Amino acid sequence: MDVDTRLLRSFVAVAEEGSLTRAAERLFVSQPALTRQVRQLETLLGVALFTRSRTGMALTEPGRALARRVPPLLADWDGTLREARGAASRAERVLRVGFLASAANESTPGIIAEFTRRRPGWRVEMRQAAWSDPTAGLAEGDVDAALLRLPFPGQGALRVAELLEEPRWVALPSGHPLAAREELSFQELWDEPFVAAPPDTGPWRDYWLAADERGGRPVRIGAVTDRPDDWLSAIANGYGVALAPESAARFYARPGVAYRPVSGVSPSRVAVAWAPADDGNAVVRDFVDCCREAVTGPR
Amino acid sequence: MDVDTRLLRSFVAVAEEGSLTRAAERLFVSQPALTRQVRQLETLLGVALFTRSRTGMALTEPGRALARRVPPLLADWDGTLREARGAASRAERVLRVGFLASAANESTPGIIAEFTRRRPGWRVEMRQAAWSDPTAGLAEGDVDAALLRLPFPGQGALRVAELLEEPRWVALPSGHPLAAREELSFQELWDEPFVAAPPDTGPWRDYWLAADERGGRPVRIGAVTDRPDDWLSAIANGYGVALAPESAARFYARPGVAYRPVSGVSPSRVAVAWAPADDGNAVVRDFVDCCREAVTGPR
DNA sequence: CCCTTTCCATAACCTGGCGGCATGGATGTG
DNA sequence: CACATCCATGCCGCCAGGTTATGGAAAGGG
Numbered sequence: 001m002d003v004d005t006r007l008l009r010s011f012v013a014v015a016e017e018g019s020l021t022r023a024a025e026r027l028f029v030s031q032p033a034l035t036r037q038v039r040q041l042e043t044l045l046g047v048a049l050f051t052r053s054r055t056g057m058a059l060t061e062p063g064r065a066l067a068r069r070v071p072p073l074l075a076d077w078d079g080t081l082r083e084a085r086g087a088a089s090r091a092e093r094v095l096r097v098g099f100l101a102s103a104a105n106e107s108t109p110g111i112i113a114e115f116t117r118r119r120p121g122w123r124v125e126m127r128q129a130a131w132s133d134p135t136a137g138l139a140e141g142d143v144d145a146a147l148l149r150l151p152f153p154g155q156g157a158l159r160v161a162e163l164l165e166e167p168r169w170v171a172l173p174s175g176h177p178l179a180a181r182e183e184l185s186f187q188e189l190w191d192e193p194f195v196a197a198p199p200d201t202g203p204w205r206d207y208w209l210a211a212d213e214r215g216g217r218p219v220r221i222g223a224v225t226d227r228p229d230d231w232l233s234a235i236a237n238g239y240g241v242a243l244a245p246e247s248a249a250r251f252y253a254r255p256g257v258a259y260r261p262v263s264g265v266s267p268s269r270v271a272v273a274w275a276p277a278d279d280g281n282a283v284v285r286d287f288v289d290c291c292r293e294a295v296t297g298p299r
Numbered sequence: 300m301d302v303d304t305r306l307l308r309s310f311v312a313v314a315e316e317g318s319l320t321r322a323a324e325r326l327f328v329s330q331p332a333l334t335r336q337v338r339q340l341e342t343l344l345g346v347a348l349f350t351r352s353r354t355g356m357a358l359t360e361p362g363r364a365l366a367r368r369v370p371p372l373l374a375d376w377d378g379t380l381r382e383a384r385g386a387a388s389r390a391e392r393v394l395r396v397g398f399l400a401s402a403a404n405e406s407t408p409g410i411i412a413e414f415t416r417r418r419p420g421w422r423v424e425m426r427q428a429a430w431s432d433p434t435a436g437l438a439e440g441d442v443d444a445a446l447l448r449l450p451f452p453g454q455g456a457l458r459v460a461e462l463l464e465e466p467r468w469v470a471l472p473s474g475h476p477l478a479a480r481e482e483l484s485f486q487e488l489w490d491e492p493f494v495a496a497p498p499d500t501g502p503w504r505d506y507w508l509a510a511d512e513r514g515g516r517p518v519r520i521g522a523v524t525d526r527p528d529d530w531l532s533a534i535a536n537g538y539g540v541a542l543a544p545e546s547a548a549r550f551y552a553r554p555g556v557a558y559r560p561v562s563g564v565s566p567s568r569v570a571v572a573w574a575p576a577d578d579g580n581a582v583v584r585d586f587v588d589c590c591r592e593a594v595t596g597p598r
Numbered sequence: 599c600c601c602t603t604t605c606c607a608t609a610a611c612c613t614g615g616c617g618g619c620a621t622g623g624a625t626g627t628g
Numbered sequence: 629c630a631c632a633t634c635c636a637t638g639c640c641g642c643c644a645g646g647t648t649a650t651g652g653a654a655a656g657g658g
Binding site: 020 | 633634
């Protein structure tokens, strides 16, 4: 008996939401499509999985049995997928490196060059991650190493080598009154609206709002973005200000956006991270070494 | 990332066969269809799974990684499916009973009637199994109990209650010289061609050929069938003879086929079986009790 | 040396399935 | 009584997958 895992994911979503309508918008499909997916799964199994009512979709007994076993199954499949992809990149001698836009900087080309020198035949594949993923794909097993910023959620489950520390500046609309100043104190920004990362990034979002360095005062959110472009636009359009690493002033310079040093807020730290499973992986270790030397050696 | 399990089964088949052509005929699809399925899976994963050559399809390293993990995954899914179906039948108060055509007999209606009396609200669903499955779906978890014949392969993994013993007779073309006799000895049949069950039924096939009661002499196979209809036709058409339980003479009477008692061959035994997991299942126990009483009580 | 066989890939065609939109029916709610 | 909320259904357009027919490459046999 064959199924598409999409049907199973849909089933799980409906089971969790208890509603076709809500599950449909969570899955970005129309509600009729979900209706048919659920029905199809039921026909396929020959089992009624839900009892329909005006109040929503309630699991039947066999539905509960299925809902208990399907999520681990899907997790297993996802793991299998990652493993196969990992094997493929190893076989092709490709090192997959994820990076946050803000964590790669001037030294990146040098790192790659040095790594390529040490590992001839190997190729580095750089993958820029969305801000909604502070581990740049490392936590999901999509990459072998990641250039990212500390701290990030789930940091304990990964190996981390800190590379450098960088003061946090503020990016603000160039027309903003505070932009006239050469330097600001963080306290002056407490009541400004901020452009923030999406809520599901948790500690990452809080870190760039410096939520715990505001003496307990609430944060005003002016806009939510998860890509550099949107982030710059939101600031330029005056929706709010945002903390950013000093290097952003060089990499994300843009008319309408001004960067100023901020005192009274802890600096940001750039690090390279890898999975504990790769502790014995000489290629990953080489890459990490290259990162370390790029910030210590040449200086 | 979503996949249809059909793609995974196809992948496993190709990996095992090492050839698209052979895998295609095993899966009952055309070879171009399989070509596209494999290609689709590779595109989906973004990974080359096979290296093609005139000599066939050889797994790549990531292909081997996948081939290692997918079969357990599919087995897990099949198990989940069985579990859900089992839960459904329990919730609907349906007892699923598999039976071999030759193992159900005159007492079956009485068994069902008695069970229904003891378990009002419950319904018995009788499912006839193909001869290729000597456990009548019990080993696969498709049924809760099974009426079958002993011995069968994998018998040790199931609970069995023997119900009755029945002599084995022989079914032969009515025009066959030996059909003129009232009774035969098995030894007289040693050189006759036999109509046999498919090879993949293993011990089951051997049992009905009485392969180990021939004093080491080889068996001549006249035809292979896995359904009663084909079996009767094969005998009537003179392709061979076959051993059968005495009751077959009543249930499978047919012009052109004669049944005669055979001496010198051990009798067949009918039993009811269930899964060890259902040892504590009162409903299954009731059904087994009904079976036992049907053959002991009334007599 | 050529012919045949055995692989896999490709092209052309056709059907069925799936998704989206619009709408309907049932049922609580202000 | 109108409205909001949910799920089901009808219709339409499109893509995906299957089949048949065919091609090309390579190995084995006469």
